[in-house]
Amino acid sequence: MNTPEIVTERLILRKFTANDLDALFHIYSDKEVNTYLPWFPAEKREEAGFLLEERYLKTYLKPQGYNYAICLKNNNIPVGYVKADLDDSHDFGYGLCKEFWHKGIVTEAGRAVIEQLKKDNIPYITATHDVNNVRSGNVMKRLGMNYRYSYEEQWQPKNFLVTFRLYQLNLDGNEGRVCKKYWDNSAVHFVEAEV
Numbered sequence: 001m002n003t004p005e006i007v008t009e010r011l012i013l014r015k016f017t018a019n020d021l022d023a024l025f026h027i028y029s030d031k032e033v034n035t036y037l038p039w040f041p042a043e044k045r046e047e048a049g050f051l052l053e054e055r056y057l058k059t060y061l062k063p064q065g066y067n068y069a070i071c072l073k074n075n076n077i078p079v080g081y082v083k084a085d086l087d088d089s090h091d092f093g094y095g096l097c098k099e100f101w102h103k104g105i106v107t108e109a110g111r112a113v114i115e116q117l118k119k120d121n122i123p124y125i126t127a128t129h130d131v132n133n134v135r136s137g138n139v140m141k142r143l144g145m146n147y148r149y150s151y152e153e154q155w156q157p158k159n160f161l162v163t164f165r166l167y168q169l170n171l172d173g174n175e176g177r178v179c180k181k182y183w184d185n186s187a188v189h190f191v192e193a194e195v
Contacts, residue, residue, distance in 0.1 A: 002065045006112045012076055013068040013109055016056040020069060023078040024048045032098050036133040038155050066117065070096065070109045082109045084117055084125055089181050092125040092169075094139070101135075110143045114169070123172040126179045128164040137195070140167040147195040148178050151186035165195060 006013040016024060025048035027033060034041045042048045059065045064086060069078035080096035092113075094106045117125065127145060129136035137147075145167035155162045170177050183189045 002060055002062060003067055004116065006068070006116060007073075008108050008112045010073055011105065011109055011112070012071045012073055013082065013112060014071060014076075015060055015067070016052060016069045016078065016081075018052070018057075020078050021045065021049055021052055023069075024052050027078065027080060027095060027097055030098060033095055036130045036136065037095065038158060040158065064120070066113060068109070068113060070094075070105065080106065080109070082106065082113050084113060084122065086122075089179055090122060090125045092127040092145075106139050107142045110139065114143060114171070118171045121172070123174065124168060124170045124177060124179065126166055126168045126182075128166050128182065131163045131165055137165060137167070143169065145169040147192075149183055149189055149191050151182050151189040153182075153186060165192070 003015050005015075022045075025042060025045050028039075028042040028048050028051055031041050042051065056067050059067050066082075066084040066086075068082045070080040070082055071078050079100050080094065082094040083092070085091040092110070094110060096106050114125070125145070126148075127140050129140065131150070146169070148166050148168050150163055150165050152161060152163050154160070164182070166179070166182055168177075168179055
């Protein structure tokens with residue numbers, strides 16, 4: 001099933017729709033929210049419309065996918081997003097409007113999506129964060145993810161060098177599995193002693 005709706009204590013996790021364009025623009029236009037993401041903040045509603053179409057509406061046409069709008073139950077308006085890719089990295093990602101930071105919203109949403117991934121037999125997820133974005137790493141830890149390694153990448157389209165930390169959560173009990181995709185693709189990779 002593609003992006004099944006999930007309800008938690010405070011949240012509704014659902015598909016984005018064309019009616020969410022203003023909310024999506026608010027999320028993707030905020031410079032602070034997008035500081036540690038590879039793309040530049042959206043400057044026009046048209047850019048948010050392109051993202052809505054390419055990043056969400058088109059993926060909902062696939063038989064399986066996990067691209068959620070994070071909405072508060074009281075108004076069902078998106079305040080963020082959480083997603084898990086279905087490629088070989090099963091990359092797990094999230095973003096949230098800054099006025100909702102420090103309330104455990106991404107952690108609550110992330111836990112619910114992880115439960116859905118387990119039910120659907122997704123074997124593992126990975127997530128990466130810029131070493132300067134410690135708060136994102138803390139979310140990964142709260143979700144039960146474990147640090148595996150760090151690597152450097154020239155980030156596009158912003159075109160600057162970033163050191164990333166990769167975290168992984170094996171959902172199928174295979175604790176020895178480590179996704180080496182980013183390790184193998186980076187000439188500079190290492191394991192930090194303490195994270």
